[in-house]
Amino acid sequence: MSAVVDEHDHHADDHHDHGPAKGLLRWVITTNHKDIGTLYLLFALAMFFVGGAMAMVIRAELFEPGLQFVDPAFFNSMTTMHALVMVFGAVMPAFVGLANWQIPLMIGAADMALPRMNNMSFWMLVAGVLLLASTLFMEGGAPNGGWTLYPPLVLQPITVGKALPFAIFSVHLLGISSIMGAINIIATIFNMRAPSMKLMDMPLFVWTWLITAFLLIAVMPVFAGAVTMLLTDKFFHTSFFNAAGGGDPVLYEHIFWFFGHPEVYIMILPTFGVASTIIPVFARKPLFGYASMVWATGSIAFLSFIVWAHHMFTVGLPLAGELYFMYATMIIAVPTGVKVFNWTATMWKGAMTFETPMLFSIAFVVLFTMGGFTGLMMSIAPSDFQYHDTYFIVAHFHYTLVPASVFILMAAGYFWLPKWTGNMYNEKIGQLHFWISVVSVNVLFFPQHFLGLAGMPRRIPDYAVQFADWNMISSIGGFIFGISQLLFLYIVIDTIRGGTGEKVSDEVWEDAAKHSLEWTLPTPLPYHTWTTPPSVVPTEHVLDSH
């Protein structure tokens, strides 16, 4: 309990050498950035399995044509909830968890800038996700109009049941939680850095999160506004999106994707940050093109605001709009390409070793690039009419999310868990996990490109027989991928409980301390770190910009 009081005590010279509070209540009232980071990460891991279970229902139903296991309305609930749970319950919170653990360690801060708000944003996230999950047990079932919640579909009684207002309030809570998290991260980075660390000395993970936090503050409120309009359209007789009252459903799509496109970069920019942290350590070279990485991240974030309508090429945009959004979207390939080449150049002639975090990072570079290429294909407005709302888009965004964001989150787990816990994970099982994952994820998602090009629409529980073979292969890949993630769960639990028992050095990985500050701290990390800021910061990672 005293820990909480002391954090806000106005005695700068107060000693923080006490450990965590005793008992389970510690986890409820904690304001320690490491505890909150752990809570975020474990919650995200749990939600990864909840969302994954929903994906298994989807793949089981699609295993062969016809309706086998679930009724179509429930199937649609599963696609909707799978997306919402994975985006708002798993990937975003996992990166906030990493930010909580790593940003203070990497910039030499004792804690986050606003520790109590930090606690509140975590518990609000839990409340939001539980509210969302509660809709599964409601009369009429969970929302099943797709995660984008498009009107008029989502406002029709048959698709909402009683769930819509609950889903909307849940989005409000999740939005407030992420905005508070973002404010905290920005304040931490701007005000709590070690005095000797300039902005351009910061590790790239910190940079990408800084930019992501600004994106969150800019777009989460817009999404909150859009769902509020849905709510008032449904219950208070407004007509924002109601054609009969002079509204326009297409307006919703514009507002939604004004949020939605930056949102996808909110999930990928921290991914880039982690990859840029891990690759140099295992290539034993400084990151190639540090400054260009920072600028590329900034450019991607800026471009994300002006390309939203490429999600809606087929709604009947004017020709000028189609052309503008097509070219603007293509430009994003330039800064993204800069990043991919920089990672490759970092590895070039490096003394590389292939521990599990590096394997996941290399797979990320390759597979994310494939996801990027299919994105480029769809940016071409005339061909997008063919791909729109087919399994091609499903394959595209899963390539940018699963073997990209999710792989990098796993890599981050393998990379930092030894530092956090002081225990080494089992490298053999880690490598097994990697190889099963990387093969099965491709068996799972690659055939979906073929299905999409052949014309199979997304969000359908049944399909024409010509799609049967690839769906079956995709489902088999899905089951293997799903089950193999239990290996990761096992490794996480095993590492926390002692791992291999091997003694872990402070650096953990060879020469890691040249790259970033956290490796100069003792292993396992004490409960309080950087109570006095570090005097010298490593700048190897920024060498070629100095």
Add this chain to the structure above:
Amino acid sequence: MNDAVSKKNLKLARTLLIAAIAMFGFGYALVPLYDVLCEWKWIERDRPDDIKKVPEVAYKVDMNREVSVEFMTILNESTPMEFHAEKKQLNVHPGQYYTVNFYAENKTDKEIQARAIASFTPAVISRYFEKIECFCFSEQTFKPREAKTLPMRFVINPDIPEQYKTITLSYTFFDNTEKSVKK
């Protein structure tokens, strides 16, 4: 954390919170902004639902061309009416005026306010389809069990490009009784 830093933190947090609230407002500002932008000449948005009434002018009738106009009538799921067009399809010459009657009936014992919303396929046609008179221009009031014949008078502008040979025009009646301001 010393006093100065925590003051700085709170100040920055406050600024960012205000930014977040402003962005919530920006979401709402997109609604009027959308309508303004859609009026821009170069955007050329086709909005079949807000076709303005145009005065009847004499066009040169193009007797060499025939365009097939199909009429679809749809009731929004909660609209308790009967609604159909007297003709399902009409072959028209661009430049010549036609009147088509629609039939609509209130199937309840209550008065209802209903609004018909038009939609064209292909959407670009709305630029050449000129309505002189239409029941869709305003909200319609139906007394209990009342049946009405609703005329729609139109002309297809002779400037219509050659490639359009079939036009589908659909009307959807929405029950606006709850929302109507006209009670």
